[in-house]
Amino acid sequence: TLIGLGSLLLSAVPPVRNFGVLASISVVSNMILSLAFIPAVLALLDKGFPAPKAVKISPALSIERVFEQLSHVVTWRPVLTLSIIFILVAGGIYSYAHVETTTEMMDFWPPSLEAFKDIEQLKSEVASPSIITVTLNADVTDPIQFRRVYQFETLLLNDPKINSVDSIVEWVVNANPTAINSDKLSNTLLKIPQEVKDIYQNKKSDKIALDFYTDDITGKQVSALTKKIQQTAQFVGLGPDVEVSITGKPILNRNVILNVTAGLTIMTVVSFTLGFLFLILIYRSLKTAIILILVIVSAVAWVAGVMYLLHITWN
Numbered sequence: 001t002l003i004g005l006g007s008l009l010l011s012a013v014p015p016v017r018n019f020g021v022l023a024s025i026s027v028v029s030n031m032i033l034s035l036a037f038i039p040a041v042l043a044l045l046d047k048g049f050p051a052p053k054a055v056k057i058s059p060a061l062s063i064e065r066v067f068e069q070l071s072h073v074v075t076w077r078p079v080l081t082l083s084i085i086f087i088l089v090a091g092g093i094y095s096y097a098h099v100e101t102t103t104e105m106m107d108f109w110p111p112s113l114e115a116f117k118d119i120e121q122l123k124s125e126v127a128s129p130s131i132i133t134v135t136l137n138a139d140v141t142d143p144i145q146f147r148r149v150y151q152f153e154t155l156l157l158n159d160p161k162i163n164s165v166d167s168i169v170e171w172v173v174n175a176n177p178t179a180i181n182s183d184k185l186s187n188t189l190l191k192i193p194q195e196v197k198d199i200y201q202n203k204k205s206d207k208i209a210l211d212f213y214t215d216d217i218t219g220k221q222v223s224a225l226t227k228k229i230q231q232t233a234q235f236v237g238l239g240p241d242v243e244v245s246i247t248g249k250p251i252l253n254r255n256v257i258l259n260v261t262a263g264l265t266i267m268t269v270v271s272f273t274l275g276f277l278f279l280i281l282i283y284r285s286l287k288t289a290i291i292l293i294l295v296i297v298s299a300v301a302w303v304a305g306v307m308y309l310l311h312i313t314w315n
Contacts (some may be wrong), residue, residue: 002027025306030299033085035067036074037295040082043075045287089298092305130217132248134210134229138238140169141189141205143182145239152236153210161217161225167210168192168200214250222254272297 005027008020074081140146149169156162172180172188180188200209217225226246233244272293279289 021310022303022307026299026303029302029306030295033295033299033302035070036081037085037298038291039071040074040078040085041291041294043078044082085298088305089301092301092303092308094305095308096301096304098308098311130214130248130250132212132214132225132229132246132250134212135207135245135247136210136233136238136242137207138242139206140172140208141186143180143185146172146180146185148236148238149208149210152232152238155232155236156212156229159225159228161215161221162212163215164213165210166200166213168196168208169210171196171200217250219254219257222250226251226254 002024005020005023008016008023011017011020136149138145138149140149146169149167150173153165153167153169157165168189171192172185175188175191176184200211201207214225229246230244233242238244275296276289276293279292280286283289283292
């Protein structure tokens with residue numbers, strides 16, 4: 001299994017390569033824990049373990065000799081062995097909460113791709129490459145609704161993560177440095193270039209789009225900003241009939257990650273429960289099933305700690 005998973009290291013695609021690394025670590029960790037945890041527990045619970053030697057091992061059988069010596073080491077002081085394992089597993093459990101999944105989908109693909117290079121170049125040249133688009137079914141020809149949308153934009157621009165905004169409302173405000181009355185609003189809306197309307201307003205003129213240029217935000221920052229946009233829309237009172245829709249690359253990336261990880265906890269619980277019941281059925285022993293399932297749980301926690309160390313190293 002280790003050799004099969006290790007062959008994935010030759011892949012040119014980073015996610016496949018990373019999967020090979022972590023899966024290989026999981027297999028090795030599980031083997032080490034099995035060879036240390038199970039004998040130590042049996043030595044602790046069963047005073048007759050390990051049994052007296054019944055068969056002499058030839059010096060030529062070096063592999064058998066290594067494992068025989070290993071069994072004596074881990075059963076010599078079983079409490080000490082289990083304490084060391086406990087420390088490693090506890091460290092893995094603690095570290096698990098500090099491992100963040102990537103929220104940038106392009107991070108999954110080889111840097112040698114031309115498209116990847118183009119995006120990286122764009123990020124270096126453009127100060128604000130991330131855009132969050134908010135659509136509102138608002139009639140900005142109504143002065144009251146126009147002022148509410150403008151207040152909505154102004155409040156969001158106070159957020160340090162938002163750098164600027166583009167919209168028909170912003171276009172009208174920039175064209176009228178002084179106060180905007182009903183006549184000025186109507187005249188300015190008529191003068192807006194068609195190419196601007198095509199971007200920020202639908203053909204029926206009953207829905208507008210606001211492009212907020214943000215910092216390069218990811219993860220929880222995206223969720224926090226999305227929540228703030230929704231709360232700000234409620235605060236300014238755009239109206240009960242105004243629907244607020246939020247999209248954009250950061251939003252889509254965040255939703256993909258959330259959907260991929262959704263249900264992970266319940267799936268893990270179900271898999272361990274079914275595995276535990278299967279072990280009871282096979283071995284006809286509750287004690288044996290508990291010991292074996294603890295090995296698997298410990299391996300998972302151990303690998304979580306290793307992932308955290310790799311996360312720190314790679315970053």
